[in-house]
Amino acid sequence: MAAKHQSVADTLADVTARRPVLEPVLRAFEPLLSAGDALAGKLAKTVREAGLRLPELQWDRAQQGVSLLAGVSLTGAAGPMRQAAEELLPLLTTIEAVAPHAEALRAFFLRPADADDTRDALAEAMVAGRSIESIASDGGVDPEVLAFVTGFVLSPVLHAMVANALPEDGEAPWDKDGAWQQGYCPVCGAFPTIAWLDKPLLDEKNAYLAGGGGKKHLHCSQCGAGWKFLRGACPSCGKEASGTMEMLREAEAARGERLDWCTKCNTYCPTVDLREREAVPNLDALALGMMHLDMVAARKKLRPLRPSFWNMY
Ligand SMILES: [Zn+2]
Numbered sequence: 078m079a080a081k082h083q084s085v086a087d088t089l090a091d092v093t094a095r096r097p098v099l100e101p102v103l104r105a106f107e108p109l110l111s112a113g114d115a116l117a118g119k120l121a122k123t124v125r126e127a128g129l130r131l132p133e134l135q136w137d138r139a140q141q142g143v144s145l146l147a148g149v150s151l152t153g154a155a156g157p158m159r160q161a162a163e164e165l166l167p168l169l170t171t172i173e174a175v176a177p178h179a180e181a182l183r184a185f186f187l188r189p190a191d192a193d194d195t196r197d198a199l200a201e202a203m204v205a206g207r208s209i210e211s212i213a214s215d216g217g218v219d220p221e222v223l224a225f226v227t228g229f230v231l232s233p234v235l236h237a238m239v240a241n242a243l244p245e246d247g248e249a250p251w252d253k254d255g256a257w258q259q260g261y262c263p264v265c266g267a268f269p270t271i272a273w274l275d276k277p278l279l280d281e282k283n284a285y286l287a288g289g290g291g292k293k294h295l296h297c298s299q300c301g302a303g304w305k306f307l308r309g310a311c312p313s314c315g316k317e318a319s320g321t322m323e324m325l326r327e328a329e330a331a332r333g334e335r336l337d338w339c340t341k342c343n344t345y346c347p348t349v350d351l352r353e354r355e356a357v358p359n360l361d362a363l364a365l366g367m368m369h370l371d372m373v374a375a376r377k378k379l380r381p382l383r384p385s386f387w388n389m390y
Pocket residue numbers: 262263264265266267297298299300301302
């Protein structure tokens with residue numbers, strides 16, 4: 078039987094029960110995470126109709142470490158981004174640093190889509206990791222605020238593209254035959270926000286197919302893709318000699334939660350061992366719920382593999 082998948086709210090409630098000190102922060106961000114999660118499902122059709130789809134995986138390019146969306150046009154993203162912004166801006170503009178920019182953000186994101194839309198260009202620049210300065214100044218929005226808000230508005234659009242491309246059952250194309258070997262996302266090129274070790278696979282029909290579990294997967298919060306990765310290797314610098322990766326965890330009630338960090342380049346990634354849990358948590362919510370470990374890492378002078386809004390500063 079498949080393990081139960083927890084919602085954002087259930088995942089955060091679980092964390093709060095064990096770490097009450099985090100409750101105010103988790104409660105503050107829960108509506109935003111829940112809305113983003115729901116939007117990914119709602120946008121499936123809009124995204125398809127806008128002509129946004131992932132290209133087919135090409136073995137050679139995957140082996141060379143070229144992510145699927147590298148250099149791909151995101152024309153048509155403006156419509157679904159607008160739809161996402163309609164739901165997310167009211168939540169995002171309650172954040173103190175964003176509130177003064179509310180009017181400029183609404184004017185930028187909620188206008189009707191047009192030909193040669195700057196929101197398409199913005200989506201492409203975010204995925205490519207290019208500067209968005211000129212788009213921000215043309216749009217009359219502060220560049221840092223625009224980047225922060227676009228992270229939330231674009232993510233459900235990319236999630237919908239990934240979900241539309243995944244087979245109902247079976248492996249993602251990038252996991253087939255070890256097509257993808259990199260520590261960054263096979264779809265959008267971002268570094269993962271969290272890693273997970275899988276549960277033992279139970280196959281009732283064929284005992285020989287039962288696996289022991291414990292294989293490592295990385296999860297991209299930007300687009301929602303997950304991919305297999307070598308357990309002993311560093312997703313950032315690629316080193317894989319024994320002793321490269323160390324583990325940092327609380328003594329008690331860890332429920333499989335820990336940080337895996339690299340002794341060579343000092344980056345870390347939160348990791349959850351699902352063999353130590355009943356249900357499968359919402360990974361984006363759990364990454365937020367593990368912020369107490371981000372603080373421990375910061376004291377050890379470690380850097381997050383992918384900075385998130387709660388560990389950026
Ligand atoms: Zn991604």
